[in-house]
Structure formats: C-alpha cells, structure tokens
Amino acid sequence: MKKLLFDLFPLILFFLAFRYADIYVATAVAIAAGIAQFIWLKVTGKAIEATHWINLSVIVVFGGATLLFHNDAFIKWKPTVLYWLFASILLFSHLVLGRNLMQKLMGGQVQLPAPVWSKLNLAWAGFFLASGALNLYVAFSGQFTESQWVNFKVFGLMALLILFVIAQSIWLGRHIQEPAPEALPGAADQESDK
Structure with a gap:
C-alpha cells in the first residue's frame, strides 16, 4: 500500500494543486513531485524501476512544454x-x-x-x-x-x-x-x- 501511495504521490499533488490553483500550477507541482520522488529513491538507495524513468521523462517533457508554451494541450x-x-x-x-x-x-x-x-x-x-x-x-x-x-x-x-x-x-x-x-x-x- 505504501508503494502504491508513493507512486501516486505526483498525481495526488497534481489534483490538489489544480483544485486550489489552475492547470499550470498543478503541472509545475506534478513535475516537482516527480523529481522529488526520483531524488528520494536515489538518496534512500531504493530500486528505480523503468516505469519511474518513463513517467518522470514524460511528465518533465510534456509538463515542461505546457509551462514553456503556456498551453494545456501538452499536459492533456x-x-x-x-x-x-x-x-x-x-x-x-x-x-x-x-x-x-x-x-x-x-x-x-x-x-x-x-x-x-x-x-x-x-x-x-x-x-x-x-x-x-x-x-x-x-x-x-x-x-x-x-x-x-x-x-x-x-x-x-x-x-x-x-x-x-x-x-x-x-x-x-x-x-x-x-x-x-x-x-x-x-x-x-x-x-x-x-
């Protein structure tokens, strides 16, 4: 259960940030949470699975494009x-x-x-x-x-x-x-x- 919650951490923060702000803040929060999650795995010496790499790459690329071009189509x-x-x-x-x-x-x-x-x-x-x-x-x-x-x-x-x-x-x-x-x-x- 802890692993599931840990994997859902960026998604949960995305949802909460969207509720209190907008899609752009939520996207920035999701990117930051994904990076923080990845750093936590590295620092604690836990296994970084291929799905972690893929998910981080996709959120950074598409989330980054959303913020850079101020266009929510990328995050969608x-x-x-x-x-x-x-x-x-x-x-x-x-x-x-x-x-x-x-x-x-x-x-x-x-x-x-x-x-x-x-x-x-x-x-x-x-x-x-x-x-x-x-x-x-x-x-x-x-x-x-x-x-x-x-x-x-x-x-x-x-x-x-x-x-x-x-x-x-x-x-x-x-x-x-x-x-x-x-x-x-x-x-x-x-x-x-x-």
Missing part, C-alpha cells in the same frame, strides 16, 4: 503518451523481440501456459491503447470541461485500471497452473521419508 496529452508508450513497449518486445514483459514481471508470482502469457501481454497492451484513446476523447472532444478531464485523469483512469486488474485476476484464476508436486518446497524431504 501526457497520459495518452505514457499509456501508448507502455503499449508500444509491450507489443514491440512481444512481437519483435519475442519477449513477454508481463511474464517477466509476474512470472515469479504465478505459473501460466505460454499462450495465456501471450494473451495477458496483448490484453495489457490493448488496455493501455484504449485508455490512451479515451483520455484523448475526454481531453479534446469538447464534451468535457478541464475540471472534468482532471477528475477523469485522476479518478477515471485509476478506476479503469482497478476494474481491468480485477477482471484480469478473475480470468487468470482459471488459467493458473499448480506446480508439480516435486517442485513444491519440502517435496524432496517427503520422498526421502518413504
């Missing part, structure tokens, strides 16, 4: 660029490099048949592509206010992610493989007792 593109970047990485590694990043990420926690890992990888890529497209619709269709977009960015995209993870967990539950008895801890001891 940020979630889409981030999600589409994740989708591209998943698809490129799977289709071109023959590597399944979801299996690499979750393989130590769950055993699945290779076709299920492929479907899982493609499902995450599809989720990121769809979420990015939905962000563009909410941000630029003219159907929503800036405040509604901020709420969608903070709460809507998070709710979609949680629903997707729940659906994925239910689906995965049907495909998890039980480890072979000899692979279980202590199995060798039980065999020697016979």
